[in-house]
Amino acid sequence: MNLNKKTLASAFLVLGSLAILIPSQSQAKEKAAFIYLGPTSDHGWSYSHEQGRVKAEKALAGQYQTTFIENVPETADAERVIRNLAQQGNKVIFGTSFGYMNAMEKVAKQFPNTVFMHATGYKQAKNLGVYETRTYEGAYMLGVVAGQKTKTDTIGVVASFPIPEVVRNINAYTLGAQSVNPKVKTKVIWANTWFNPGKEREAALALIAQKADVLMQNTDSPAVVQAAQQKGVYAFGWNSDMSKFGPKAHLAAAVLHWEKIYQPVMKQVAAKTWKTSAIKYGVKQGAVNIENFGPSTTPEMKAKAIAVRNALQKGSLHPFTGPIYKQDGSLLVAKGKSLTDADLAQTNYYVKGVEGAFPK
Structure with a gap:
């Protein structure tokens, strides 16, 4: 069989349940690798990172050959995968889930000439940096739509795990809704999973049974949007556009553009100008946006929502500007003050309007 270069443009190497995509970049100068917790077909977190990888590689026009491994659990197996990628000569490795942090820290010590970037974590070293998107800005914008759309004054969230990032999003969603409708209350059900369509659907149906008529999620599959479509209520795409899974239910999507981080980091690594840092990109940098408004959004x-996005872009609005009260009625932020990044990193409480006990 005569295979030309075009035929070999993309090849898949399958290792058990782990798939590595190797684009054709025979003249590429550098190698970069990405590790995903879930499948790239989840239409959520891993999908959004994969879109960022593709866009960054394309923008760098042959400067990099990139690979990815999906379905990597946050276990000892992650350390093995990360070490193998370093041994393969990748100059920069992106770990896209919080649970990879300790493994990346350990392997980074063993490969001082490789740059390791960890998503949503906090540990840093000379060759270990961290990065995240301000997902709470997306949640706040969705809340502005939800507060206008709800008929029951009850909105809902299908949540994954009670880590600060997720709790921030619940609070921001609530505050965004209350900014246009002070009567709004938020109900939360913890699915205790990032990606399990069955559990996500069950949680969505439970919220709908409690009269929540506009749902947000901090999980990765489109199951929440599908459940909303079936039950005649509304939902949002999270991390990406999910409108095709519920055209009538889908009000808008909080979309993440990871290429806004990946492209400059990869460029810096290639130029040997990269220095460890904590990257936090949001609406202002184009890494977070509200997009794909549906027909049910007037x-x-x-x-x-666009006015709020513009204010976030200009820096004239911070979602966590006081007065803000905690669930128990105590003052969290005084009028005219805003929570800092350090404050937000310690989010372990609900704001006023979120119902139910905070998980222990």
């Missing part, structure tokens, strides 16, 4: 709802 022009007035869209206009208010």
Whole structure:
């Protein structure tokens, strides 16, 4: 069989349940690798990172050959995968889940000439940096739509795990909704999973049974949007556009553009100008956006959400600006003050309006 270069443009190497995609970049100068917790077909977190990888590689025009491994559990297996990628000569390795942090820290010590970037973590070293998107800005914008759309004044969240990042998103969603409808209450059900369509669906149905008519999720599959479509209520895409899974239910999507981080980091690594840092990109940098407004979102709802996006972009709005009260009624943020990044990193409480006990 005569295979030309075009035929070999993309090849898949399958290792058990782990798939590595190797684009054709025979003249590429550097190698970069990405590790995903779930499948790239989840239409959520891993999918959004994969879109970022593809866009970053394309923008760098042959400067990099990139690979990815999906379905890597947050166990000792992650350390093995990370070490193998370092041994393969990757100059930069991106670990896209919080649970990879300790493994990346350990392997980084063994490969001082490789750059390791860890998503949503906090540990840093000379060759270990961290990065994240301000997902709470997306949640706040979705809340502005939800507060206008709800008929029951009850909105809901299908949540994954009670880590600060997820709790921040619940609080921001609530505050965004209350900014246009002070009567809004938020109900939360913890699915205790990042990606399990069955559990996500069950949680969504339970929220709907409790009269929540606009749902947000901090999980990765489109199951919440599908459940909302079936039950005649509304939901949002999270991390990416999920409108095809529930065209009538889908109000908008909080979309993450990871290429806004990946492209400059990869460029710096290639130029040997990279230095460890904690990257936090949001609406201002184009890494977070509200997109894909659905037919059930009125022009007035869209206009208010876009106005909030513009204010976030300009820096004239911070979602956590006081006065803000905790669930128990105590003052969290005084009028005119805003929570800092350090404050937000310690989020372990609900704001006023979120119902139910905070998980232990």
